[in-house]
Amino acid sequence: MIEARHLTKVFDLPPARARRALDTGTDRGRAVREAGGVLAVDDVSFSVQQGELFVVMGLSGSGKSTVIRMINRLVAPTAGNVVYDGTDVGGMTRQQLRELRNKRVGMVFQHFALFPHRTVRENAAYGLKARGMPRRERLQRADRALEQVGLGQRGDAYPDEFSGGMKQRVGLARALTTDPDVLIMDEPFSALDPLTRRSMQEQLLELQRDFRKTIIFVTHDLNEAMRIGDRIMVMRDGRIVQLGTGPEIISRPADGYVHDFVSDVDRTRVLTASTVMQPPWVTATLDEDPASVLARMEESRGRGVYVTDPGGEIAGVVTPALLSEAIAEHRADLGDCVGDDYTAVPDDTPLVEFCHLAGGHTVPLAVVDRNKHLVGVVPRARVLDAIASAPKDVNEHA
Ligand SMILES: Nc1ncnc2c1ncn2[C@@H]1O[C@H](COP(=O)(O)OP(=O)(O)O)[C@@H](O)[C@H]1O
Ligand SMILES: [Mg+2]
Incomplete structure (x- = not known):
């Protein structure tokens, strides 16, 4: 929608001299400064x-x-x-x-x-004046914009009756009247x-x-x-x-x-389940037989694993105890062994909302995407690390 390419701005120098200073090579900021200018923005690109x-x-x-x-x-x-x-x-x-x-x-x-001498409605409508729109329509649009910013009933008030926050809302409403x-x-x-x-x-x-x-x-x-x-x-x-x-x-x-x-x-509000999760170590699918899942778990010394259905959704959890019991009873269908001792959270849940849930089950917390597919797990240690650790030092991951 908006693409900024190599935006550069030098203040206080005529354009030609500014460009000459910019072209001098390595330290552009210094070159501009020595020419008497200010390099306010230096080669900024983003979209x-x-x-x-x-x-x-x-x-x-x-x-x-x-x-x-x-x-x-x-x-x-x-x-x-x-x-x-x-x-x-x-x-x-x-x-x-x-x-x-x-x-x-x-x-x-x-x-x-x-x-100050105009109503809030008239203030909000201000940006429309330049457009030659009839006054009635301008004020109607202003009312609609005031509604959008939560000041729907306050159009007749005057600005000095408003707190700072309300005044900023009027400013926002003014910007919204043109439906930009x-x-x-x-x-x-x-x-x-x-x-x-x-x-x-x-x-x-x-x-x-x-x-x-x-x-x-x-x-x-x-x-x-x-x-x-x-x-x-x-x-x-x-x-x-x-x-x-x-x-x-x-x-x-x-x-x-x-x-x-x-x-x-405050890291707990920024980090989400998807940013702290790790891939599940071991998982099983419904079409496997209990003995081979048990063997795999013993190898990894896991206490429980998630079982997913053919669509990738969580069908439940199996533990060595549940599997041994099934094997002893000659039940071959993994679907008959799964338990529901687990909790799943959506991947965009902030850490602050799920940290208390980690560690409550034999399996780590499950993380699911919007299609309910299992995308990762959060063991308790991971939650503690995320809360406690200062962000990694630059040198550490260099
Ligand atoms: N009109 C101007 N004339 C000269 N220098 C300016 C002008 N506007 C901004 N600057 C300088 O450009 C640099 C960046 O300013 P600005 O973009 O306002 O930064 P910010 O919005 O992050 O505070 C500063 O050094 C500022 O003094
Ligand atoms: Mg600024």
Whole structure:
């Protein structure tokens, strides 16, 4: 949907001199600095999928705002380009660019101006004015957008009656009135207190679930990034240091910088069953006979194994005791031996929701995908490791 290719931005130098400095070779940042410029964004490439909630994370000054402003060309790149839905934004006519900004890409900022003498409804409708839409329709659309952000009944109020969180909702509603395909949000919740912030994050996730917006969300808070992001792009000094899902970043930080960030994160909410599971050591299928399964278990000294049906779903669990009994009674069908002493969790369950379940049975916790297929197991030790261990040091997995 959005593809950024080698985006680079130098401030405070004429374009030609900026490009000359960039071409000088190894240390581009230094070359630009010595020429009197600022290399705000340095060769950043990424793509955002339709319906994705893509987070750009980094400390203040790392180039986040500059990157996202290049998407709709509020900032013109010094080098590189953006392709929006197949069209090169750099090659757009004025008219196309205006349409991109006014209709297709909505923006929400940390601080934005609400007009104090206008109602919340009129404030929300503000973005539609430029489109020559009749007033009645503008206000109707504003009401619909206010509804979407949980302010459905508050259109007649004035901004100064609103808390910070509610004002941000009005800002979000304003961005939603044009029904944009993409929402770009630059630290929209950073000025809010933690509780309000939390509820705004929930609201945003709901909004994305219901309306499948593509959202690019900027934050300097990794916890926030982890809570809402499908993928997170970590930036430092204008460059990408890591791009991946929250669990990927938390379990394999790319360098010491990301590692330090990650050590503050509540791992139990980020890690999921699929990120901590391992392949089952031994499994059996329903068509096997009890004796051969028992032999295999003795070899591996397992205390129990999962038995799957031909479709890959869990049929139950067998233990050496159950198998021996079946063999003694000449029962040849494994389906007659299985017990149900196990627990299965969906693969996207956060660790915090299943850690207490690990270790409750002779077999480790089962992890199933959305088709109920057994995809892995989580032994108790694995849960403890995941909670206790600081993320692996860079050197350790180098
Ligand atoms: N309009 C500008 N003129 C000059 N320098 C700028 C401008 N905008 C940003 N910068 C510089 O570019 C770098 C990146 O800034 P920014 O993209 O705002 O970072 P972030 O949003 O991550 O805080 C900083 O060093 C900042 O001072
Ligand atoms: Mg910024």
